[in-house]
Amino acid sequence: MADESMVRAIVDLFSAGTxxxxxxxxxxxxFLVCYPEIQRELHKEIMQVIDNGRRPSLQDKPHLPYVQAFISDMMRVVNIAPTSVPHVTQDEVELCGYVIPKRTVCTANIYSVHMDPKEWPEPEEFRPERWINKAGPRACLGEQLARIEFFLFLTSMVQQYEFSAPTGTLGNHLTTSFTS
Structure with missing residues (x-):
């Protein structure tokens, strides 16, 4: 049974991370196309930290706070994983006056937290700067792998390329229709 659980965890990590x-x-x-001013700020930060002749590495991550803020707010707004993976209660538990029986499957609504105006003023707006000098990113089993891969992809892309859309094909900013 332990081997089967390990195999499931590895498959979940790989598929979720990928x-x-x-x-x-x-x-x-x-987002880079729709927010060219943010793209310019990312590129500026990356070029100040990483010599154009070398690829970004994980050692650069602590020196790129705006890149990390971009990733955090994008993941918050987009809600790629709007609910958590299912969990099962080990024991009967009371939560907010409700009794949840032992062995109940529970799933957290991450979207509701990411879009809560009490936690995020104007939650539908994409604003990476809200993460500068703040803590609070969510955590999941595959998050570190996904963040490492994505950090390296994003910094490499913004270091080497400028993304844009043909004139007149997009408005200046994303609308919030994708969050409803």
């Missing part, structure tokens, strides 16, 4: 990275990269390109 899918998250792929979707995050797609959304990042869209």
């Amino acid at each position: 899918e998250t990275t792929s979707l995050s990269t797609t959304w990042a390109i869209l």
Whole structure:
């Protein structure tokens, strides 16, 4: 049984990390196109830290706070994983006056937290600067793998390329229709 659990965990880690990275990269390109001023700020920070002749590495991450803020707010707004993976209660538990029986499958609504105006003023707005000097990113089993891969993809892309859309094909900013 332990071997089976380990295999499931590895498969979950691999598939969740790969899918998250792929979707995050797609959304990042869209955000870079729609927010050219943010793209310029990312590029400026990357070029100040990373010599143009070398590839970004994980050692650069602590020196690129705006890149990390971009990733955090993009993941918050886009909600690639709007709910957590299912969990099962070990024991009966009371939560907010409700009794949840032992062995109940529970899933957290991460979207509701990411879009809560009490936690995020104007939550539908994409604002990477809200993460500068703040803590609070969510955590999941595959998050570190996905964030490492995505950090390296994003910094490499912004270091080497400028993303844009043909004139007149997009408005200046993303609308919030994708968050409803």
